Amino acid sequence: xxxxxxxxxxxxxxxxxxxxxxxxxxxxxxxxxxxxxxxxxxxxxxxxxxxxxxxxxxxxxxxxxxxxxxxxxxxxxxxxxxxxxxxxxxxxxxxxxxxxxxxxxxxxxxxxxxxxxxxxxxxxxxxxxxxxxxxxxxxxxxxxxxxxxxxxxxxxxxxxxxxxxxxxxxxxxxxxxxxxxxxxxxxxxxxxxxxxxxxxxxxxxxxxxxxxxxxxxxxxxxxxxxxxxxxxxxxxxxxxxxxxxxxxxxxxxxxxxxxxxxxxxxxxxxxxxxxxxxxxxxxxxxxxxxxxxxxxxxxxxxxxxxxxxxxxxxxxxxx
Numbered sequence: 001x002x003x004x005x006x007x008x009x010x011x012x013x014x015x016x017x018x019x020x021x022x023x024x025x026x027x028x029x030x031x032x033x034x035x036x037x038x039x040x041x042x043x044x045x046x047x048x049x050x051x052x053x054x055x056x057x058x059x060x061x062x063x064x065x066x067x068x069x070x071x072x073x074x075x076x077x078x079x080x081x082x083x084x085x086x087x088x089x090x091x092x093x094x095x096x097x098x099x100x101x102x103x104x105x106x107x108x109x110x111x112x113x114x115x116x117x118x119x120x121x122x123x124x125x126x127x128x129x130x131x132x133x134x135x136x137x138x139x140x141x142x143x144x145x146x147x148x149x150x151x152x153x154x155x156x157x158x159x160x161x162x163x164x165x166x167x168x169x170x171x172x173x174x175x176x177x178x179x180x181x182x183x184x185x186x187x188x189x190x191x192x193x194x195x196x197x198x199x200x201x202x203x204x205x206x207x208x209x210x211x212x213x214x215x216x217x218x219x220x221x222x223x224x225x226x227x228x229x230x231x232x233x234x235x236x237x238x239x240x241x242x243x244x245x246x247x248x249x250x251x252x253x254x255x256x257x258x259x260x261x262x263x264x265x266x267x268x269x270x271x272x273x274x275x276x277x278x279x280x281x282x283x284x285x286x287x288x289x290x291x292x293x294x295x296x297x298x299x300x301x302x303x304x305x306x307x308x309x310x311x312x313x314x315x316x317x318x319x
Contacts, residue, residue, distance in 0.1 A: 027044050027045070027067055027068050027069070028044075028068055028069070030045075030047060030048060030051045031043060031044050031045030031046050031047045031051075031068070031082075032044075032047045032051050032052075032055060032068065033068035033069050034055045034056075034060075036055075036057075039057070039059050039060045039061065040060070040061050040062075040063065041055065041056065041060055041061070041062045041063070042062075042063050042065045042067075042068040042069070043062045043063065043064050043065065043068070043098075044064075044065050044066060044067055044068040044080065045068075045080070045081075045082055045083075046082050046083050046084045046086065047086050049087060049089070049090075052086075052087075052088060052090065052092075052093060053090050053092060056088075056092055056093050056096070057092050058092065058093075058094050058095040058096075058118075059095050060095075060096055060097070061096075061097040061098075061099060062096065062097070062098045062099070063099050063101055064080060064098065064099070064100045064101060064103045064105065064125060065080075065101070065103070066078070066079070066080055066103070078102055078103050078104060079103070079104050079106070080103050080104070080105050080106070081105075081106045081107070082105055082106070082107035082111065083107075083108075084107075084108065085107070085108055085109070085110060085111060085112075085113060086111065086112055086113070087113045087115070088112070088113065088114045088115065088117065089113070089114075089115040089116060089144075090116070091116060093114075093116075093117065094116065094117055094118040094119070095117075095118050095119045095120075096114075096117070096119075096120050096121070097120075097121040098112070098120070098121070098122050098123075098125075099123060099124055099125075100122075100123065100124040100125025100126070100155075101124055101125075102124055102125070102126075103125055103126070104125075104126040104127075104128060105125060105126065105127050105128065106128045106130055107127065107128070107129070107130065108129070108130060108131045108132065108133070109127070109129035109130075109131070109132045109137060109138065109139050109159075109160060109161055110132070110138050110139060110140055110141035110166075111127050111129070111139055111140065112139075112140045112141070113140075113141045113142075113143070114140075114141070114142045114143075114145075115142075115143055115144040115145070116144060116145065117142060117145060117148055118147070118148060118149070119148065119149040119150075119151075120142070120148070120149075120150055120151070121151040121152075122140065122150075122151070122152045122153075122155060122165075123151075123152065123153040123154050123155065124153075124154045124155075125154075125155055125156075126155075126156040126157075126158070127139040127140070127155070127156070127157045127158075127161075127164075128157075128158050128159045129157065129158070129159040129160040129161040130159060130160065131160055132160045132161065136162050136163060136166060136204065137160060137161050137162040137163070137197070138161060138162070138163045138164070138165060138166035138204065139155075139157040139161045139163070139164050139165070139193075140152075140155075140164065140165045140166070141166050141168070142165070142166070142167045142168070143167070143168040144168075144170075144171050145167075145169065145170075145171070145181045146169070146170065146171055146178045146180075146181055146182065147181065147182040148167075148181060148182070148183060148186075149183070149184075149185055149186050150165075150167065150183065150186045150187075150188075151186065151187045151188075152165055152187075152188050152189070152191060153187075153188070153189040153190055153191075153216065154189070154190050155190070155191050155192070156192045156193075156194070157191075157192065157193045157194070157195070158193070158194040158195065159195070159196060160195075160196055160197075161193060161195050161197075161200065162195060162197050162199070162200050162201065162204075163193070163200065163201040163202070163203065163204040164191050164192070164193045164201070164202050164203065165188070165191060165202075165203050165204070166203075166204040166205075166206075167181065167183065167204070167205045167206065167208060168206050168207065169181030169183070169205075169206060169207035169208045169228065170207045178231065179207060179228065179231065180207045180208060180209055180228035180229070180230065180231070181207060181208050181209075181228075182208075182209060182210050182230065182235075183205070183208045183209070183210045183212060183237075184209075184210030184211050185210070185211065185213075186210070186212050186213070187212075187213040187215070187216075188203060188212070188213070188214055188216070188217055189214075189215060189216025189217060190216050190217070190218065191203060191217065191221065192218070192221075200222070201222045201223060201224050201249075202217070202221040202222055202223055203221075203223040203224070203225075204223075204224050204225075205223070205224075205225045205226070206225075206226040206251075207226060207228045208225075208226075208227065208228055208237055209227065209228050209229060209230050209235050209236055209237045210235065210237060210238075211237075211238050211240055212237065212238070212239050212240070213240050213241050214239055214240070214241050214242045214243065214246065215240075215241035216241075217242075217243055217246055218243065218246075219243050219244065219245035219246060220245055220246070220247060221243070221246050221247065222247045222249070223246065223247070223248050223249070224248075224249040224250075224251060225237070225239075225248065225249070225250055225251065225252075226250075226251040226252050227250070227252050228252075
């Protein structure tokens with residue numbers, strides 16, 4: 001197995017005397033090295049999409065390492081710097097296991113983005129988000145999926161992240177529109193976030209249905225969900241094994257809006273189904289100003305209409 005190899009045997013003897021390993025051959029330029037027979041890969045840096053498409057196949061396990069061709073440095077630091085985000089968005093990457101083996105990864109977030117993924121297992125890593133380019137700033141993002149199983153455990157996130165893991169269900173293209181994702185049998189355990197933002201979430205799950213297992217999540221973790229409904233079977237979402245003191249924000253309960261009409265409106269601004277949407281702040285401000293103007297006019301009309309009556313009542317009160 002990859003993790004059982006002693007990396008020091010690959011070091012130049014002169015280099016290894018100072019406790020370091022300077023042999024550059026242990027790290028390929030692309031940040032990925034694979035053993036196809038065992039369906040294992042070492043991930044030791046940024047991996048271009050072309051390499052992911054070439055080397056990764058369903059059922060592979062990726063181990064996050066400081067060095068790719070060996071399991072460890074002679075004096076391993078367990079810290080990896082990844083300069084760019086890694087995106088899995090091909091049919092070859094539909095079933096993956098990514099084991100961090102305790103590594104701390106410094107990277108722009110989302111570090112991992114998964115699209116068209118059928119199953120992904122993530123665990124045993126710390127992600128330090130040094131920057132982000134999305135409003136919701138997840139460390140791990142799963143999107144453009146209609147059916148997937150997500151298993152995540154022992155993941156710590158810190159830095160510029162508003163959520164540790166975010167799942168955005170549904171696909172919205174001209175040829176394929178489905179407003180939710182089947183996440184049945186997904187499991188989350190021991191997910192933690194220590195964010196620079198005041199409000200952050202361990203998990204953020206949107207437009208999903210199916211049974212989700214929270215066994216192993218910690219008390220006082222914060223999770224926000226927006227459950228959905230299966231368009232064909234009307235199957236709803238359910239949370240099982242929820243810790244007693246887990247803080248669960250249910251967006252659907254807040255709005256009291258359920259079902260496919262709402263989801264379609266939410267994801268297609270031009271298809272309001274008869275509802276009026278005003279998402280632009282300028283439009284909202286104009287509506288508020290007009291409402292206040294109408295209110296002032298109504299009060300003025302009432303005052304003029306009943307002016308004499310009001311004066312008479314005041315005189316009676318004064319007497």
